[in-house]
Amino acid sequence: MFDDNLCTVLYHVKDNPANNKVCLWRVDDNSLISCEGRTRFGGGFDYVPTTGATLEFRRHSAWPGSDPLINTNPGAVRAAGTLLKNQFVTSRFRASPTGACDTVVLPGQSIQGALNTLLGTVCLSAGNHVVTSQVTVYSNQTLRSESAGSLAVIKPETGGGHVLVVPSQANVTIKDLVIDGQDPVRPGFGILSTGSSNVLIENVQINRATIGVGVSQGSSNIELRSSQINYAGDGLACDGCASPSVWITDSSDVRVAKTLLKNLGVGPQGDGELACYNTPGLVVTNTTVEGSGAAGMYIVNCDYAVVTGNDILGAREWGLDIVNTGYTTGSDYGLYSWNLIQNSRNGGGVIKDSKQATFQSNTYTNNRQGGSGSCNGINRRGNTDGYYYINDVSTPWPVVCND
Numbered sequence: 245m246f247d248d249n250l251c252t253v254l255y256h257v258k259d260n261p262a263n264n265k266v267c268l269w270r271v272d273d274n275s276l277i278s279c280e281g282r283t284r285f286g287g288g289f290d291y292v293p294t295t296g297a298t299l300e301f302r303r304h305s306a307w308p309g310s311d312p313l314i315n316t317n318p319g320a321v322r323a324a325g326t327l328l329k330n331q332f333v334t335s336r337f338r339a340s341p342t343g344a345c346d347t348v349v350l351p352g353q354s355i356q357g358a359l360n361t362l363l364g365t366v367c368l369s370a371g372n373h374v375v376t377s378q379v380t381v382y383s384n385q386t387l388r389s390e391s392a393g394s395l396a397v398i399k400p401e402t403g404g405g406h407v408l409v410v411p412s413q414a415n416v417t418i419k420d421l422v423i424d425g426q427d428p429v430r431p432g433f434g435i436l437s438t439g440s441s442n443v444l445i446e447n448v449q450i451n452r453a454t455i456g457v458g459v460s461q462g463s464s465n466i467e468l469r470s471s472q473i474n475y476a477g478d479g480l481a482c483d484g485c486a487s488p489s490v491w492i493t494d495s496s497d498v499r500v501a502k503t504l505l506k507n508l509g510v511g512p513q514g515d516g517e518l519a520c521y522n523t524p525g526l527v528v529t530n531t532t533v534e535g536s537g538a539a540g541m542y543i544v545n546c547d548y549a550v551v552t553g554n555d556i557l558g559a560r561e562w563g564l565d566i567v568n569t570g571y572t573t574g575s576d577y578g579l580y581s582w583n584l585i586q587n588s589r590n591g592g593g594v595i596k597d598s599k600q601a602t603f604q605s606n607t608y609t610n611n612r613q614g615g616s617g618s619c620n621g622i623n624r625r626g627n628t629d630g631y632y633y634i635n636d637v638s639t640p641w642p643v644v645c646n647d
Contacts, residue, residue, distance in 0.1 A: 249293065249294045249335055249337040250290075250291045250292065250293060250335060251291075251292050251335035251336070251527070251529075251550075252288040252289065252290050252291075252292065252529075252550055252552055252579070252581070253288065253289050253292050253299070253333045254286070254287075254288055254548065254550055254577065254578075254579040254602070255268060255286055255287060255288070255289060255299075255301075256284075256285075256286035256577055256579075256600050256602055256630070256632075257280070257284065257285050257286060257301070258283070258284045258600060258630055259283065259284075260280070260281075260282065260283050260284070260285075261283075262281075262282075262283055263281050264281060264303055265279055265280075265281050265303065265304045265305070265306070265307055265308075266279065266280055266281070266301055266302070266303050266304075266328065267279040267280075267301070267302055267303075267304055267308055267325060268289065268299060268300070268301055269299065269300045269301075269302060269322050269325075270289075270297055270298070270299060271297075271298040271299065271300055271322075271330075272297055272298055274318040274319040274321075274322050275318070276308055276309060276314065276318065276321075276322075277289055277299075279304070279307060279308060279309065284600075284630050284632055285632060286579070286600070286602035286632055287579070287581075287602060287604055287634070288550070288552065288579050288581055288602075288604065289333075292333055292334065292335045293334075293335060294334060294335050294337050295334070296332055296333060296334030296335075297332070297333055297334075298330065298331070298332050298333075299330075299331050299332075299333060300322070300327060300328075300329065300330045300331075301327075301328040301329040302322065302325030302326060302327055302328060303325055303326045303328055304324065304325040304326075308321045308322070308325070311324075336465070336497070336499075338442065338444045338465070338467050340417065340419060340444065340446055341365070341386045341417050343364060343365045343386065344365065345365050345366075345367035345390060346363035346364050346365045346366065346367075347361070347363050347365075347366055347367070348367045348368070348369055348390050349366065349367065349368050349369065349373070350369050350371075351369065351371040351372055351373050351374075352374075355368065355373060355375060355379050355387075355398070356375075356377070356379055356380065359379070359380065359381060359382060359385065359387065362382060362385070363385070364384060364385060364386065365385070365386045365388070366385065366386070366387050366388075367388055367389065367390040368387075368388070368389055368390060368396035368398070368421070369389075369390045369396060370389065370390065370391065370394040370395070370396055371396060371397070372397045372399055373396055373397065373398050373399070374399055374400070374401050375398060375399070375400060375401070375404075375406060375407060376400075376401050376404060376406070377406055378406050378408035378409075378410055379398065379408065379409045379410070380409075380410045380412055381409065381410065381411050381412070381413075381416050381418060382412075382413055382416075383413035383414045383415055383416065384414070384415045384416075385416055385417075386416075386417040386418075386419070387409070387416075387417070387418050387419075387421070388417070388418070388419045388420045388421065389419075389420040389421055391420075392419075392420040392447065395420055395421060395422050395449070396420075396421055396422070397421075397422040397423075397424050398421060398422070398423050398424065399423075399424040399425070399426060400425065400426055400429075400431065402426075403429055404426075404429060405425075405429040405430060405431050405432070406431055407423055407424065407425050407431040407434065407453065408431055408432065408433055408434075408435075408436060409423060409434070409435045409436075410435070410436050410437075410438070411435070411437050411440050411443045411445075412437075412438060412439070412440060413440060414440065414441045414442050415441075415442045415443075416440065416442070416443045416444070417443075417444045417445075417446070418435060418443075418444070418445050418446075418448060419444070419445070419446040419447050419448060420446075420447050420448070421447075421448050421449075422448075422449045422450075422451070423435065423448065423449070423450045423451070423453070424451045424452070425450075425451060425452035425453045425454075426452065427452060430452055430453055430454045430478070431453050431454065432453070432454050432455065433453055433454070433455050433456075433457070433458045434448075434450035434453035434455070434456045434457060434473070435448070435450065435456075435457050435458070436455075436457075436458040436459075436460075437457075437458065437459045437460070437463045437466055437495075438458075438460055438461040438463065439460075439461040439462050439463060440463045440464075440466065441463065441464045441465055441466075442464075442465045443463070443465070443466045443467070444467050444469075445457065445466075445467070445468045445469070445471060446467075446468075446469050446470055446471065447470050447471060448471045448472075449471065449472045449473075449474070450471070450472070450473045450474070450476075451474045451475065452474070452475050452476075453473075453476055454476065454477060454478060454487045455476060455477075455487050455488060455489070455490075455491050456473030456476045456488075456489045456490060456505070457473065457489070457490045457491070458490075458491045458492075459490075459491070459492045459493070459495050459498050459523075460491075460492075460493045460494055460495060461494060461495070462494060462495060462496075463495040463496075463498070464495060464496045464497050465496075465497045466495065466497070466498045466499070467498075467499045467500075467501070468490065468499070468500045468501070468503055469499070469500070469501040469502050469503060470501070470502045470503065471502075471503045471504075472503065472504045472505075472506065473489040473490065473503070473504070473505050473506070474506045475506070475507060475508055475516075476488065476489040476505075476507065476515055476516055477507070477508075477510075477514065477515020477516060477537070478515065479508065479510055479514075479515065480510070480514070480515075481510045481511045481512060481513050481514035481515075481537055481560075482513055483513055484513075485513070486513050486514055486515055486517070486537065486538045487515045487516075488515070488516065488517045488518060488519040488538075488542070489505040489507065489515075489516050489517065489518060489533075489536075490505065490518045490519065491519050492518075492519065492520045492521065492523050492526065492546075493519075493520075493521040493522060493523065494521070494522050494523065495523045496523060496524055496525050497524075497525040498520070498523055498525070498526055498527070499526075499527040499528075499529075500518065500527070500528045500529070500531050501527070501528075501529050501530055501531065502529075502530045502531065503531045503532075504531070504532050504534070505517075505518060505531070505532065505533045505534065505536070506532075506534050506535065507533075507534060507535040507536050507537060508535060508537065509535035509536070509537060509558060509560055510537045510560070511536070511537030511538055511559075511560025511561060511589070512537070512538065512560045512561045512589060512615065513537070513538055513561070514536070514537015514538055514560055515536070515537045515538070516533070516535065516536035516537050516538065517533065517536045517537075517538045517539050517540060517541060517542050517559070518531075518533060518540070518541045518542070519541075519542040519544075520541075520542070520543050520544065520546040520549070520575075521544045521545060521546070522544070522545045522546070522571065523546045524546065524547045524548050525548055525549075526543070526546045526548075526549040526550070526551075527549070527550045527551075528541065528549075528550075528551045528552075528554055529550070529551075529552050529553050529554065530553045530554065531554045531555075532554065532555040532556075532557065533554070533555070533556045533557070533559070534555075534557045534558060535557070535558045535559075535560075536556075536558075536559045536560060536561075537560045538559070538560060538561050538565075539559055539561045539562045539563070539564070539565035539590075540556030540557075540559035540562070540563045540564065540565075540585070540588065541554075541556065541563075541564050541565065542565045542567075543564070543565065543566045543567075543575045543578070544567055544568065544569050544570070544571065544574070544575065545568060545570075545571040545573065545574060545575060546575045546578075547575055547576045547577055547578070548576075548577050548578065549575055549578040549579070549580075550578070550579045551564070551578070551579070551580045551581075551583060552579065552580070552581045552582050552583065553581075553582045553583065554583045554584070555583070555584045555586070556583065556584070556585045556586070556588070557584075557586050557587060558586070558587045558588070559585075559587075559588040559589065559590075560588075560589045560615075561588070561589055561590050561615065561616075562588060562590040562591060562592070562593055562594050562616075562617070562623075563585035563586075563588040563590075563591075563592045563593050563608070563611060564580065564583075564585065564592070564593035564594070564595075564622075565593070565594055566578065566580075566593065566594065566595040566596070566598050566601070567594065567595075567596040567597065567598070568596060568597040568598065568626075573597055573598070573599070574595070574596060574597045574598030574599075574626075575598045575601075576598055576599045576600055576601070577599070577600045577601070578598065578600075578601045578602070579601075579602050579604070580593075580601065580602070580603045580604070580606060581602075581603070581604040581605055581606065582604070582605050582606065583606045583607070584606075584607045584609070585606065585607070585608050585609070585611060586607075586608075586609045586610060586611070587609070587610050587611065587613060588611040588612070588613065588615075589612075589613050589614055589615040590611070590612060590615040590616040590617045590623075591608075591611050591612045591616065591617025591618070591619055591620060591621065591622070591623045591647070592606075592608035592611040592612075592617075592620055592621050592622060592638070593608075593621070593622045593623065594616075594617065594622070594623045594624075594625060594647065595622060595623070595624055595625070595628050595631065596624075596625040596626045596628070597625070597626035597627050597628070598628060599627060599628065599629045599630050599631075600629070600630035600631075601628065601630070601631050601632070602632050602633070602634075603622060603631075603632070603633035603634075603636055603644075604633065604634050604635060604636070605634070605635045605636065606633075606636045606637070607636075607637050607638075608620050608621040608622070608636070608637070608638040608639070608643070609638075609639050610639065610640075616647075617647060618645045618646070618647040619638075619642050619643075619644070619645035619647075620638050620639070620640050620641070620642075621636065621638040621642060621643040621644050621645070622636075622643065622644045622645075623644075623645055623646075623647035624644065624645070624646050624647060625646075625647050631644075
């Protein structure tokens with residue numbers, strides 16, 4: 245996702261006979277996207293609009309870019325190739341609701357009482373809204389500040405741990421809010437989606453929750469964008485006690501875009517990472533993970549992940565941790581592109597028992613600062629059949645190594 249309604253679609257080719265010329269075309273305007281002659285290759289086709297695009301793989305006897313007709317009649321050049329695969333692709337974009345407030349809740353009034361009326365848009369006026377129990381948003385509801393320029397703050401009563409906003413149903417939007425957990429008793433989650441669908445969390449700042457945002461129990465089409473999660477966790481660094489800023493498990497089609505995950509850097513095995521388990525279709529884009537006490541991103545059995553255009557800074561373990569912990573296989577058919585991974589304690593990334601992964605145009609700088617890893621870049625372990633990288637840069641060298 246390069247903008248709110250433009251995204252990247254992953255492609256990956258394997259078992260192409262050596263020196264066979266396979267090309268990717270955009271059918272709509274006969275654009276030649278790329279050509280390869282290798283057995284395995286992959287990448288991403290960028291800027292797919294919400295209106296979609298039709299893509300084709302075709303095998304050619306000669307390189308299409310050298311054909312004299314490529315500039316005057318590209319359609320003829322495309323048609324001369326043998327069609328291998330035709331696919332329509334489109335971006336998935338959840339537009340932010342802009343409806344007027346159906347009711348406005350003042351500080352001291354009940355947020356839950358207003359939501360229970362099942363009005364479409366429940367707004368909170370500026371100020372501190374103290375809650376004594378979790379807040380549940382229902383299907384087809386929006387919970388937001390009355391004014392995006394003056395954000396309302398939801399916080400627990402003194403000594404309370406419940407600042408929980410739970411989009412438990414479908415077509416829920418939570419936006420333009422501050423959710424402010426308090427020490428020493430932090431809420432378990434800032435926002436938790438369980439079995440929900442079509443949920444948008446936009447322009448929300450979550451402070452001092454044990455886990456900032458949780459997505460679980462078969463949730464689907466969940467989008468967190470233009471938000472910030474500060475100082476998640478419990479401040480401890482120990483085996484099995486790490487608390488992520490974003491925790492995603494047993495769900496599908498979850499997207500994190502234009503979001504800052506800012507942490508304290510207590511580690512290794514500390515708080516603050518983005519963690520994905522058993523969830524196909526993960527997208528993380530234009531997001532910064534800063535000072536995670538564990539890995540920057542921990543991606544476990546999340547097939548078809550697209551991780552592009554992110555900054556992972558100062559992780560206290562790996563920058564990218566792509567593994568199969570607890571599962572037979574890891575995160576297969578992933579695309580990792582245009583990411584900056586810098587100053588990780590371990591190597592820039594580790595990939596273990598995860599197949600057909602493509603790494604493209606990533607930068608690895610000054611990682612392996614005292615922890616695990618044989619190199620500064622990507623460390624390969626186990627079965628990484630089909631691993632492919634192009635235009636990755638590593639300082640110090642090498643880009644990739646067997647660990």
